[in-house]
Amino acid sequence: MEEEEEEARALLAGGPDQPRSGAPAASGAPSALCDPGRLAHRLVVLLLMCLLGFGSYFCYDNPAALQSQVQRDMKVNTTKFMLLYAWYSWPNVVLCFLGGFLIDRVFGIRWGAIIFTCFVCVGQVIFALGGIFNAFWLMELGRFVFGIGGESLAVAQNTYAVSWFKGKELNLVFGLQLSMARIGSTVNMNLMGWLYSKIEASLGSAGPTTLGVTLLLGGMTCILSLCCAFALAYLDQRAERILHKDQGKTGEVIKLTDIKDFSLPLWLIFIICVCYYVVVFPFIGLGKVFFIEKFGFSSQTASAVNSVVYVISAPMSPLFGLLVDKTGKNIIWVLCAVTTTLVSHMMLAFTAWNPWIAMCLLGLAYSLLACALWPMVAFLVPEHQLGTAYGFMQSIQNLGLAIISIIAGMILDTRGYLFLEVFFIGCVSLALLSVVLLYLVNHARGGNLNYSTRQREEMKLSHTE
C-alpha cells in the first residue's frame, strides 16, 4: 500500500514528460522507466510487445527454411511436407472468430497472451520431439498446437497495442509490430539452415535427431516470447493499479448472422484476399528448394532469396501505409499489387532471369496489398459488424491456405515446378478478375471504395453539414 502511494505521489508530482526540476538525471531515468504514464516506460512495453510475436513468426516458417532436411530426414514427399503448414491453418479457421471472445470474456488479455504463448511453446516442442522420435504425425500435432496459439497471439498483441497506445501512435506501433514479425521470419530463413549444418557437424550425422535438436534450439525464441508475455502481464497489471486504466479488450463482437448482410463488393474483397495470400505463403514454403533446383543456387543463397519478401515488407509496409493514407484510391493500389504479383510469378515460371528481381517485386506487391486491401473492409461495413467481417476474412484466408498448401504439395510431386507456378498464376488471375469486377461494381454503384483521400474528406464534411 505504501509503495503504491509513493508511486502515485511521484506520478502526480512530475508531469507526463517533464523532467523533475532539481532532481539529478540518475534518479530521473529509472523512475521514468518505471512510470507507466511516461514515454520511456511505454517504449519498454513496446519492445516487449514486439518481442511477444517474434517467437511465433520465427517458428512459423521453420519448415520452409528446412524443407530439404525435413523431406530427407523424415522421408516424406512434398504433399506430406505441406501438411505442416496446413495443420497450422486448420485451427485458425475457427479460432479467428473466437480469439476476441476468449480475450474479452474468458481469459482477459494478460492470461490470454500467456496461454497463447504457452500453446506456441508447447507446439514447437512437440514439433521438435516429432523429429527426435522420428514420428511425422507428432510433428503434425505440434504444428496444430502451434497454430492454436499463433494467430490468437497476434490478436492479443494488437489488443495490448490498442490498450497502451492511442491515436496516431497506434499506426506506428502496428507497423513496428509487423516489421518485427517480418524480421523474425527473415532471421529464421537465413539462420535455421546454417544451424542445422552446425548441429549435423557436432552430432556427426544428419537424421531425424539432428532435425529435432535444431527445431528445439529454434524454439528458444518461443521461450523468449513467453518471458515477454509474463513481463507484459506484470507491467499491465501494475499500470492498471497505478493509472487506474482498464484491462485492454479487443472490443470485437462476432455475430455470425451478420454474414448474410455482406455486400457483393465485400465478397469480392474476400475472394481477392484468399486468392492472393495462397500464392504468397505456400510459395515461400516451397520456395527454397525451387531456387536450388531451378536456378542452381546454394542452400544459403536460396534461403536468402526466399526471405526477400519479408525483408522488403518490414520497411515498406509503413511507407506504403502512408502512401495509401495520403492518396486513397485503394482499388487502384490493389490492382497494382495484384498485377505486380502476376508479373513476378510469370517471371519465375517462364524465364530463367535472376529470381532476386521477381522476389523483390513480390515483396513490394505483398506489402502494398496489405496496406490497401484490409482498410477497404472498414469502408464497406458498419462498425458493429467490423469484428465479424475481419474474423470471417481471416477465417477463409486460413481455410484457403490450408487447402491450397496441400494442393501445391500434390502438384509439385506429380507435375513439377512449372505447373505449380502456372497454378499460382491461375490463382492470381482469379484475384485480378475479382479486382476488376470490384472496380466495375464499385463504379457502377457509385461506391466510395476508390475515392481519393480528398474526396473522402469532402464526403465526411458534407455528411456533418
Place this chain on the structure above:
Amino acid sequence: MCSCGEPRRGWRRCTPSPMLLLSLLLSTAPFGFLGEETRQVSLEVPGWPDSPQNLLHIQAVGTNSTLHYVWSTLGPPAVVLVATNTSHSVLHINWTRLLSPEPEGGLTVLPMESVQFSSALIFTRLLEFDGVSEATAKPPGKPYPSYSLAEFSWNNITNSLHPDTLSATFQGHPKDDPTGAFANGSLAFRVQAFARSGRPARPPRLLHTADTCQLEVTLVGASPRGNRSLFGIEVATLGRGPDCGRIQEQHSIDDEYAPAVFQLDQLLLGSVPSGFVQWRPVAFSQEQAGRASALSCQASPLHPTLAHSLPQSPVVQAFFGLQQNYCTFSLTFGASTGPGYWDQRYLSWSMLLGVGPPPVDALSPLILGIMAVALGTPGLVLLGGGLVLLLRRKHSSEYQSIN
C-alpha cells in the same frame, strides 16, 4: 525452350528465344530425321537356333530413309546405328566372321552407298563408388573395382522380345561372381523402338520421335560393396577427329514431364546429319519412379581413350573395322545423402538414341490453355465492363437534360 550456343563448363543459364515461339507452333508433333513422322518398325533376332541369341536388329523404315539399330551383348552391350537414304537397305551379317577373333566386315548394310550416317555406343563398365567417403575426397568417392560388362553372361533375348511394344530386354550378370554380389541381382538393358513420336508415361518421360529408340538401364538386386555405394556406368563412343566434343547441358524452364529436373543433356555423335544421345540427368531408386526417388546424375567430361584400355565389342569392330580412338564418359547416379540405390536395391536410368536433330520439348497444351484463360479473362472482363459502363453513362446523360 532455350537456345544454348556452345556449351560452357559447368552450369549455365539460358534465356528463352525465338525457339520458344517456334516450339510452341510445333508443339503438336516434332519432325524427325528427313521429316519422317512415322516409320514401319520391325524387330528381329537374326541367327539360327544354336547361335548365341543376343543380337537384336531393329529396322525402322520410312518413306525414303531407313534406320538400322544393331543392339548386341556379344562382348559388352553395344549398339551400332546406321541411317540410309533408301527404304530398301538391308543388314547383312556374316556370322562366321562376326563370331571369329577378327570380326571386321562381319556386319554390313547394303547398298553401302546409301549409308548417310553411322555411329556406335558401347557400355563398357559398371562402376561403384563408396558414397560415405570423407568430405575432402572428390565426389563421388573412392571407387571400388569396376565390373567389366564384357565379362557378363547375357540371356537369350527371344524370350524377352515384345513385338507389341517394340521392345526387348538384355539381362545379364557377371560370369565370375566370387562374392555372390549378383546372386539375386542383374543388370538389364531394355531397348524400345518407336513407330511415331510420343512420350512414355514412365518418368523421365523423354520425348521420342520415329527416328529414335530408347534404352533403359536397370540395376536390380545386386549387393553393393559398401553401406552407401553409388553406382555408375561408363559409356564409349567412336572418336571422331582430334577432340571428343562435350556433353551439352541444356537448361530449360520446363520440368512438366520430369518434376524438378530442369536440364536435358545431349551428346552429338558426329556432324550433320548426325546422331545424338539424349538423357535427363536423373535416375530413379524405385520402380515407382517419381520425385521422391529421383537421384541426381553426374556426367564426367568426355575424354579420349585408346582401344586397348576398353573392353572390345565385336559388333562395333565388325561394322567399323579396328578402331583405335574412342571417347568415353561416365555417369554416376546419386549422392551420399538422400535417396539412393540402398533404399530398395533398384536403379534405373533412361536415354534416347537417334539420328537427326534431337527432339525439343515444348510447353504442353494444358499449360498454354491455362495461361491463355488466366491472362485473357481479366482483360476481357475489364474491356467488356468498361464498355457497358460507358454505354450506361451515355444513356443516362441523355435523361439528365429533362427538368
